[in-house]
Amino acid sequence: MKTLEEVLNDWEAVIGLEIHTELTTLKTKMFCGCKLEFGAEPNTHVCPVCLGLPGALPVPNKAAIQSIVLAGLATNCDIEKHSMFYRKNYMYPDMAKNFQTTQGPVAFCMRGHLDLAVDGKAAGERHGLDSLEPGDAVENIERTDDGYVAHVGITRIHMEEDAGKMIHIGGDEGRIAGATHSLVDYNRAGTPLIELVTEPDLRTPEEARLFMQKLRQIFLALNISDCSMEEGSMRCDGNISLRRRGATKLGVKTELKNLNSFKSLHDGLQYEICRQAQVLEEGGQIYQETRHWDPSQKRTIVMRVKETADDYRLFPEPDLAPYDLTDEFIENVREKLPELPDQKAARYQRDFGLSAYDANHLVEHRFTVGFFESGITEITGITPEQVRAAEKGEAALPKLSKETRKRLEKLAKPLANLTLNDVSAYVNANPDVDLAQSPLTPKRAIELVELLADDVISSKQAKEVFQAVLDEDKDPNAIVEERGMKQVSDxxxxxxxxxxxxxxxxxxxxxxxxxxxxxxxxxxxxxxxxxxxxxxxxxxxxxxxxxxx
Amino acid sequence: MAAAASGAFAARSIPEIRALLTGKQVSAREIAEDAFARIDELDGSVHAFLEVTRDLGLKQADAIDAAIAAGHADELGPLAGVPIGFKDNMNLTGTHTTCASKMLENYVSPYTATCVERALAAGGIPVGKLNMDEFAFGSSTESSAFGPTKNPWDENHVPGGSSGGSAAAVIAGMATVSLGSDTGGSIRQPGSFCGAVAVKPTYGVVSRYGVVAFGSSLDQVGPFARSVEDAALTLNAICGHDARDCTSQPVTTDFTANLNEGVSGMRIGIVPQFMNAEGLSSEVKAKIEAAASKLEGLGANLVEVELPNAQAAMSAYYVLGPCEAFSNLARFDSVRYGYCAPGHKDLGGQYEESRAVGFGPEARRRIMLGSYLLSSGVYDKYYYPAQQVRTLITEDYQRAYEHCDVILAPVAPRTAFKLGEISDPTSMYLTDMFTISINIAGNGGMNVPLGLGADTHLPVGAQLIAPAFKDESMFRAAAALESVFGKAPVAPAFAPTAAAGKEA
Structure with a gap:
């Protein structure tokens, strides 16, 4: 098979994503009062409604509607004030009512977009970038110094409920075919789920990966989900088709499933693009089908051929009146919007003089944001809440003394480095650690970066002190003193x-x-x-x- | 037994029972035992009951007696000591809720419907679960998987349907009141066939939570009684907003408030196209005309109103109803509960045979119809126009109520037909021709008994149709008609004296 680069020289890959996110941070399910809890004893969080017992009726969870409106506002969507729930009818034992409550043509959130900064190695997958000068705009991208920005359209974000979980016993690879019996756990049934559908605006596996990563950062910042790809609370399907460079007509697409990590998302799409190219170049035909990415075999396999579109007999859910959102409701949700990763990164560059690279990576994770910002607070005495209030125009920020400003200028960059290098490595090696409870308090972190910034210790020594703080629960100054580590600057x-x-x-x-x-x-x-x-x-x-x- | 039969409390009215109970002339236990004795004695021929809830009924009676003994007689609920039956599509914890279907023959409710819960909270004594057309699909109760119910006026005739058991139980005096559900006429038509006051309130007045759904946008729960006042008292007890049904409304109306107001100055709408409808029998037409002139005699003004789109209601109904039913009945798949055909190794085979055997012919017909009507390409041709028709009919009623306060119309084109007389589904559907447009529009309608027809000597009823959420206005006109035509009697063969004779 040709390499991705070779294929993309001749073919344009057209990729769209469908991303399901469970609203795991809510207390209760979408249409009943059952508790949301991952990993509970099977079938313990169930009631007549989520079990689909005869006579039970759904009542929408207002907090879930708030969450989806938050998601819509954070992804530049229009919020539809008048939308409806629909029934999607299909029979399968994990769906107790044998229909899924979802939304129809008008979803709560429509017509959004995200702008993706693609740079470094990731930008290398995009075809024809070399012929562009920074500032040039072609199709949906704009060339930047070290890559490009892609404008990715979001068709819609709609609200729906998750199905239960099935385990098939005795069959091949846990499939229902050949199973001797199947077990169903309805704890997950009725979990509020939002599905985001992108426009087919993505052209490379890297763009798809970055889109997913960016969306995940946003949803984490909104605190609407734990966004765990491993546990399945954030799941992504890809639709891929190829067309010859210069062609406008879309090719036949396949739908790719099991893209349950950023790596799988990238590698699965890459494989599927190359596979389609090979089929087409050998004179073959692409069939509209659902394929499964098998990361261990590094290939995609056919799950299901779709000869005709599925007929889900969608019709308006008569048990739920049309859902009207008031301006007041939407404005109240807008008030709750936290600072989003892009805004945060811009602020880090503006206020702390960080590079775009450092700023963008700091906002990738909640723990890096938390660690960095608590360090900043240690220097300035200004809390993130005060910053937020100031941005909303509620209260002015306290003025920093000249001395503090100088200190901030000196320490912000080494603090960012400490966060992105030592702290990230430590957290990656100890995923369950809670930094707020660790011996590395903000005060000690600042003490450490100050020792480094003042050339009292070398960067190599700083690493030793970092580990010693964690191991011995002592202040950096004390450790430096004890170990006689002070640099000779005489x-x-x-x-x-x-x-x-x-x-x-x-x-x-x-x-x-x-x-x-x-x-x-x-x-x-x-x-x-x-x-x-x-x-x-x-x-x-x-x-x-x-x-x- | 003789003493119990002589009481025949289930054949009495709610105020009578209340007076006896609070006057300590009788205990709730005696009322309950008497009611169960009457059911044992009389239901063999009527077959109104699918399950008799003796233990639950006696337990409830004892609780009422305990409250009275503790000196809380003045805190008794409005239905205290009143024998009440529930259509078998209403969940009541610990009872079978079969919807008269083989599919749910062994299904025991793990929870209680809001309307049942409220009736019991008001002190009602649950006497049992009542027969119906399978999943409420029908107008005669003949499609029950457990055998038809007979009309207490003449056991060769059907009681109407789908809430036939609810009508027959009340008219045989086996329950003082009962609850039924009405999707296209399923309360009003059996009310008419059996001669009971039978109310389908405006959609949203009574919670549907726990009532097995047929057509979710059409279904509404309401009472059967032998007097307008008993019906109003029962509706008072079960109405109002329910957090578990988001289509229920915060109704706090006292439906007894204007029963004695009379109809002087009230504008009664007559729909000429209903009165001149093909198939309307002369004895029914004569009764409705008599009712109109009596109301006029009591000071009401008769006005003609038009419902130009009402003739399309039947078509819209047989699109919307089956579509919703198809989806609502999808959950009966043999996997978690309900009938399961044994021996299947694959899911598809188990689904198919379980549903083929578990559902009766009318249920299968409506599921197939709904499945077809919702399929891609067909949906746009039927479902969407049906919703447009729905809007037009709703607007027709709104315009009509600019000229009148309540509409007077027939309920059914004829009196109760014989068991087995109508086997063609379309002819059966036509028995709902005067009731269906009200479910389509959503407003309230009720049957008021007008005595027996001149030709068949079977009960005839008038339908009073109110504007949406003004159900009290039809109660007001109904009370006036009742003052002329008399309260609904227990059918002669079941009247307490006759019953005592039967027993002897």
Whole structure:
């Protein structure tokens, strides 16, 4: 099979996503009062409504409607004031009523979009980028210095309920075919679910992955779901078709399932694009079918051929009156909108002088945001809540003293580095850790980055101190004191060391003077060795350069 | 037994029972035992009951007696000590709720419907679950999987349907009042056939929670009684908003409030196209005309009103009803409860045979019809126009009520037909020709008994149709008609004296 790059030279991939998100942060189900809880004893959170018992009726969960309106506002959707629930009729034992309550042609949220910043390696998948200059706009993208921004349309976000969970016993690969019996757990039945459908605006697997990642960040910031792809609270299906470069007519699409991690989403789409290209180039035909991505075999396999469109006999749910949202309701929800990742990243760049790269990565995770912002609060005394209130125009921010401003300027960048490197590595290695409860308090974090920023310790020593704070639950200053780690920044003392080192390596000195200036690092290393790692490397650099110059 | 039969409390009115109870002339236990004795004695021939709830009834009676003994007689609910029966599509914890279908023959309710819960909270003594057409599909109670109910006036005739058991139980004096449900006439038509006051309130007056759905946008629960006052008292007890049914409305009307007001100055609408309808029998027409002139005699003004689109109601109904029924009945799939055909190794086969055997012919017909009407390509041709017709009919009624306060019309084109007489589904559907447009529009309608027809000597009823959420205006006119035509009697063969004779 050809590589993705080869395929995309000749073919344009047209990708659309359907993303289901369970509103796991709600207390109760979509149409009844049953508790939402992942991993509870099977069939313990059920009632006549979510079991579809005869006579039971649905009552919509207002908090879920709030959540979907939040999702719509955060993704630039129009909020439809007059929308309806519909019944989607199909028979399967995981759906107790044998119809799913969902929405019809008009969903709560319509016509939204997200702008994706695609840069670095990710941008490499986009065809024809090299011929564009920064600022050039083609189709739905605009070229930037290090990549491009893609405008991705969102068709709609609608509200629906999840089905129960089935486990098939005795069949192949847990499938119903050949199973001797099947078990159903209705705890999940009736879980509020929002389905976001994108326009077919995505062109590369990287764009799809970044879209999903960005949406996940937004939903996490909105706190409407735990967005766990592993546990299935956020699930993604991809629709893919190919057309020859320059063609306008869409090809036959396949639907890809089981894209349950960012890697699967990327790799599954990549495989499917290459597979379709091979079929088409060999004169074959793509069938409209549902395919399953098998990450262990690294291929997609046919699940179901769709000869005709499914007939779900959709009709308005007569048990639920049309749902009218008032302006007041929508405005109240808008008030609840938190600062979104893009806004946050922009603020980090503006207020703390961070690079776009650092800012964008800091806002990727809740723990990085939390750690970074509590450190900032430690410096400035201003809480994120105060920042939020100021942005809403409710209260002015306290003015920072000149001294604090200087300190913020000095410490923000090393704080961001600490967060993105040491703290991220620590959390990735210990996923269950709660930073707020760890020995690494904001005060200690600032103490640590200040030691580093003031050149009291080297970055290598900082890593040691970071680990020691966690292991020994002590202040960084105390650790530095105990271990005698203070950098030697006394010029006199260092000069003596430099002289000694230069005297010991006359040949190298000769070579350096002969133009081999790369040897500077060697001399610094020798000096560091002589000071047992405590010499200030910056100072040593300067001293050596001066002496040899 | 003789003492119990002589009491025949279930054949008395709610105020009479209340007076006896609060005057300590009789205990709730005696009332309940008497009611169960009458059911044992009389239901064999009528077959109004699918289940008799003796234990629940006696328990409730004892609780009432305990409250009276504790000196709380003045806190008794409005239905205290009143024997009440429930159509078998209403859930009551611990009872079978079969919808008269083999599909649910062994289904025991794990919860209680709001209307039942409210009737019991008001002190009603539950006497049993009442026969009906299977899943309420029918107009004669003949489609019950457990055998038809007989009309207490003449056991060769049907009681009407689908709430035939609810009408027959009250008219045989086996229950003082009962609850039924009406999707296209299923309360009013059996009320007419059996001679009971039978009320389908405006959609939303009574919660549907716990009532097995047929057509969710059409179904409404209402009472059967032998007097307008008893019907009003029962509706008072069960109406109002229910947090578990978001189509229920915050109705707090006292439906007894204007029963003695009379009809002086009231504008009674007559619909010429109903009065001149093909198929309307002369004895029914004569009774309705008599009712009109009596109301006029009592000071009401008769006005002619037009419902130009009402003739399309039947067509709209047989699109919307089956569509909703198809979807509502999809849950009966043999997997979690209900009839399950044994021996199937694959899901599809189990679904198909269980549903083929579990559902009767009319249920299968409506499921097939709904499934077809909702399918892609067909939906636009039928479902959408039917909804448009619905809007037109609703507007017709709104315009008519600019000129009148309540409409007087026939309920059924004829009196009760014989068992087995109508076998063609379309002819059966036509028995609802005067009732269906009210379900389509959503407003309230009720049957008021006018005595027996001149030709068949079977009960004839008038339909009073109120504007939406002005159900009290039809109660007002109904009380006036009752003052002329008399309260609905227990059918002669079941009148307490006759019953005592039967027993002897």
């Amino acid at each position: 010029t006199g003392a260092l000069e003596a060391v430099v002289d000694e080192v230069l005297a010991a390596h006359p040949d190298k000195v000769e070579q350096y003077r002969g133009g081999k200036t790369g040897l500077l690092g060697f001399f610094v290393g020798q000096c560091m060795k002589a000071t047992r790692g405590q010499g200030n490397p910056k100072l040593l650099n300067q001293l050596i350069a001066k002496k040899l110059g």
